[in-house]
Structures are given as C-alpha cells and as structure tokens.
Amino acid sequence: MSGKTCSSSSSSSSVIHAQKLVDQLRVEASMERIKISLTAADLVRYCQDHRRSDPLLTGIAASSNPFKDKKTCVLL
Amino acid sequence: MRSPLIPEMATQEVQLNETLVHLKTESETLKSKLEEERAKLHDVELHQVAEKVEGLGQFVMKTRRTLKGHGNKVLCMDWCKDKRRIVSSSQDGKVIVWDAFTTNKEHAVTMPCTWVMACAYAPSGCAVACGGLDNKCSVYPLSLDKNENLAAKKKSVAMHTNYLSACSFTNSDMQILTSSGDGTCALWDVESGQLLQSFHGHAADVLCLDLAPSETGNTFVSGGCDKKANVWDMRSGQCIQSFETHESDINSVRYYPSGDAFASGSDDATCRLYDLRADREVAIYSKESIIFGVSSVDFSLSGRLLFAGYNDYTINVWDVLKGTRVSILFGHENRVSTLRVSPDGTAFCTGSWDHTLRIWA
Numbered sequence: 001m002s003g004k005t006c007s008s009s010s011s012s013s014s015v016i017h018a019q020k021l022v023d024q025l026r027v028e029a030s031m032e033r034i035k036i037s038l039t040a041a042d043l044v045r046y047c048q049d050h051r052r053s054d055p056l057l058t059g060i061a062a063s064s065n066p067f068k069d070k071k072t073c074v075l076l
Numbered sequence: 077m078r079s080p081l082i083p084e085m086a087t088q089e090v091q092l093n094e095t096l097v098h099l100k101t102e103s104e105t106l107k108s109k110l111e112e113e114r115a116k117l118h119d120v121e122l123h124q125v126a127e128k129v130e131g132l133g134q135f136v137m138k139t140r141r142t143l144k145g146h147g148n149k150v151l152c153m154d155w156c157k158d159k160r161r162i163v164s165s166s167q168d169g170k171v172i173v174w175d176a177f178t179t180n181k182e183h184a185v186t187m188p189c190t191w192v193m194a195c196a197y198a199p200s201g202c203a204v205a206c207g208g209l210d211n212k213c214s215v216y217p218l219s220l221d222k223n224e225n226l227a228a229k230k231k232s233v234a235m236h237t238n239y240l241s242a243c244s245f246t247n248s249d250m251q252i253l254t255s256s257g258d259g260t261c262a263l264w265d266v267e268s269g270q271l272l273q274s275f276h277g278h279a280a281d282v283l284c285l286d287l288a289p290s291e292t293g294n295t296f297v298s299g300g301c302d303k304k305a306n307v308w309d310m311r312s313g314q315c316i317q318s319f320e321t322h323e324s325d326i327n328s329v330r331y332y333p334s335g336d337a338f339a340s341g342s343d344d345a346t347c348r349l350y351d352l353r354a355d356r357e358v359a360i361y362s363k364e365s366i367i368f369g370v371s372s373v374d375f376s377l378s379g380r381l382l383f384a385g386y387n388d389y390t391i392n393v394w395d396v397l398k399g400t401r402v403s404i405l406f407g408h409e410n411r412v413s414t415l416r417v418s419p420d421g422t423a424f425c426t427g428s429w430d431h432t433l434r435i436w437a
Contacts, residue, residue, distance in 0.1 A: 035117045
C-alpha cells in the first residue's frame with residue numbers, strides 16, 4: 001500500500017491505538033470480581049492472624065529489638 | 077491539492093475513520109460497563125467490615141539510628157534480607173551500603189551520573205542495583221574486600237530511553253524489573269543484559285513498582301504520572317488490572333502482605349488501598365490538614381499499619397483497616413523521599429532530602 005497520504009497513515013495509527021485500547025478494556029472487563037464484603041473480610045482476617053508476629057504493631061521489648069538500645073552495658 | 081490517484085485512498089481514509097469512530101464507541105461502552113461492574117461489588121466499606129476490630133493504642137516510635145554520610149538528597153533505599161544492611165542512593169551520585177545496627181558504611185560507589193533515583197539489594201545480599209539519570213540500571217557485586225574498587229566490576233543491565241525511576245530484583249539475583257520516565261517497565265536478565273519482557277500501557281513516566289509476594293504468583297504493580305496504577309502479568313507482558321482514582325502522580329506502590337491488595341501514595345496528598353479481587357479502591361487515607369504529597373509507603377508485617385513519608389518532612393502512620401491516622405512522626409529536616417520496613421518488621425528506614433537516613437522503631 002504505497003503512496004499513502006500523511007493523513008491516511010496517521011488515521012491508521014490512530015486505529016491501531018484505538019484497537020489496542022479496546023482489546024485492553026476487553027481483557028479488564030472479562031475479569032471475575034468478588035464483593036467487597038467478602039474480600040475486605042479476608043484483609044481483616046489476615047491482619048488479625050498475623051498481629052502477634054508484627055513487631056512494630058505489638059512493640060517488642062528493647063532486649064529483642066536490635067535497634068532499641070539496651071539499658072545495661074557490660075564493661076570488660 | 078490532491079493527485080488523481082486519490083479516489084482509492086479517499087475510500088480507504090473514509091473506512092479508517094469509520095473504524096476509528098466504531099472503536100471509540102466500543103471503548104466508551106466497555107469503560108462504562110467496567111465502572112458498572114465495579115460499582116455492583118461496592119456493597120460495604122473496609123472500615124465498616126473492620127468495625128469490630130480492636131482499636132490501636134498509642135504508638136511510641138522514635139529515631140533509633142541516624143545514618144549520615146550522603147552529601148546531598150537521599151532518593152532511594154532498600155534493605156538487605158539479612159535485616160541489618162541497607163543500600164541508599166543520592167542526588168550526588170553516591171550509592172552507599174550501611175550496617176544499620178552500627179551505622180558504619182561498608183561500601184561506597186560513585187555513579188557516573190547524578191540523581192540516582194533507584195537502588196535495590198539483591199536477594200543474596202551479594203550485589204546491589206542502581207540507576208537514575210543515566211537511563212540505565214547497573215549491578216555492582218559487593219566485595220568482601222573493602223579496598224576493592226566496586227566500580228570496576230559494574231555490569232550494565234537495563235537500558236531505557238529516559239531516567240530510571242525504580243528497580244527491583246525478582247526472587248533471585250538473576251532478573252531485575254525496572255520502571256522508567258520513558259513510560260515503560262521492563263524485565264531483564266542480569267547475566268546477559270537481555271530484555272526478557274517489556275510492559276507498555278502507562279501514558280506518562282512510570283515512577284514506582286512493587287513485586288507481588290512470591291506466594292501470589294508472577295505479577296507486579298506500577299504507578300505513574302498518568303495517575304494510574306497498573307497490575308501486570310510478568311510472563312505475558314499484559315496489563316491485567318488498572319486503577320485510576322488518584323488525582324495526581326503516583327509516587328509509590330506497595331503490596332499488602334497477603335498479595336490481595338496494594339497501597340499507593342500520591343502527590344494528591346492521599347494514600348489509597350486497592351483490593352485486587354474486588355477490582356477497586358477500598359480505602360483512602362487522608363486528612364484535610366495533610367496537603368503535601370506522599371513520596372513513599374510501606375506496610376508493617378501484618379498489614380495493619382501503613383507508614384507513609386510526606387513532602388512536608390513527616391511520616392504518618394495509618395490504621396489500614398479503620399482508615400484513621402494513629403501517629404505522626406517528626407525528625408527529618410526536609411522531604412521524606414523513601415521509606416521501607418525491614419524484612420523482619422522490627423523497624424523501618426526513611427531517607428530524606430536532608431541528606432540523612434533514619435531508622436525508626
């Protein structure tokens with residue numbers, strides 16, 4: 001297809017771009033979605049299940065947190 | 077003036093224009109349908125589901141270490157899996173590896189460019205990756221010999237056509253994921269420098285990325301100046317989900333520890349939580365008094381706390397489930413530019429335009 005005018009080739013690239021957009025939207029539209037009441041419950045459950053092993057949440061003692069300075073020091 | 081060959085071309089052009097109109101109508105229809113589908117699932121808010129959850133008490137978090145040594149703005153940092161080493165990069169081109177327990181510098185490299193906006197520690201702890209205005213991502217193996225010149229062993233891995241904004245090793249030292257001001261993300265083989273997959277879809281600079289926790293499979297999320305957060309399939313290069321609710325650039329994205337959601341921080345002064353299975357935003361973390369942009373976000377280990385660094389020099393700590401702020405931390409003397417929780421969740425580190433890094437616990 002030689003000899004296209006400038007406006008024709010920019011039309012065809014717009015068409016390619018628009019087709020990509022439509023294809024992308026079709027992919028996104030085909031997704032199976034779940035209600036927030038269910039998915040949010042899972043987020044909450046995850047937090048609750050892991051809360052005891054979250055040092056920043058529970059605040060661990062200076063003796064077990066390497067960044068917190070211990071009060072006593074040993075002089076050799 | 078048109079030539080006599082034009083009749084066929086004119087018909088072609090008319091056909092193309094018709095196709096274009098048809099496609100535009102179809103994309104508008106699909107967009108409305110997407111919004112409708114997402115709205116149907118919006119039967120409740122996250123904080124309502126979390127009503128029965130115990131509230132959080134007072135948090136006392138302080139600066140426990142200050143890492144001084146950079147000569148200019150700290151732009152990025154990452155933890156080593158050993159939970160004590162940190163790599164940081166700066167506007168002055170320096171990349172420094174620190175022992176966060178002792179605050180000692182273990183390695184330092186000067187990059188050939190300024191504004192090293194991205195750095196990452198390799199999973200093995202034996203190398204670091206970094207890049208910025210040089211449009212590249214380079215890997216430096218870390219030597220046990222402190223006198224060795226790291227720059228000599230440098231390996232150029234990624235090449236973009238604009239600045240490197242973020243980089244991350246995948247679950248091994250062998251592959252690196254990058255994002256760039258050129259609007260793309262890319263996956264690279266470290267050894268050969270070969271491009272394995274590229275990810276196109278953002279309409280402007282991509283500013284950040286985060287890999288899904290390894291249990292949840294091969295996806296990652298990216299955020300950009302087009303206000304969109306995109307979720308990608310690493311194998312196919314396909315964008316599988318897209319979220320556009322922020323009102324400005326998205327500077328930071330981070331997966332919720334279960335992999336079912338991710339948080340974002342934006343120049344619009346809000347952080348938001350997006351649920352991947354409901355395919356929509358489920359929480360906004362904001363206050364009228366907070367008007368400066370968010371530069372970086374990260375979750376505590378259980379996902380209950382969201383730490384966010386802001387351009388007003390503060391860190392706000394949010395209750396992810398209830399949507400309320402639980403603490404505000406002061407200390408930095410300029411913008412907080414980067415923030416990461418340590419691998420074992422005992423502390424988090426922030427980097428700032430005030431040239432320092434701070435460890436908080």
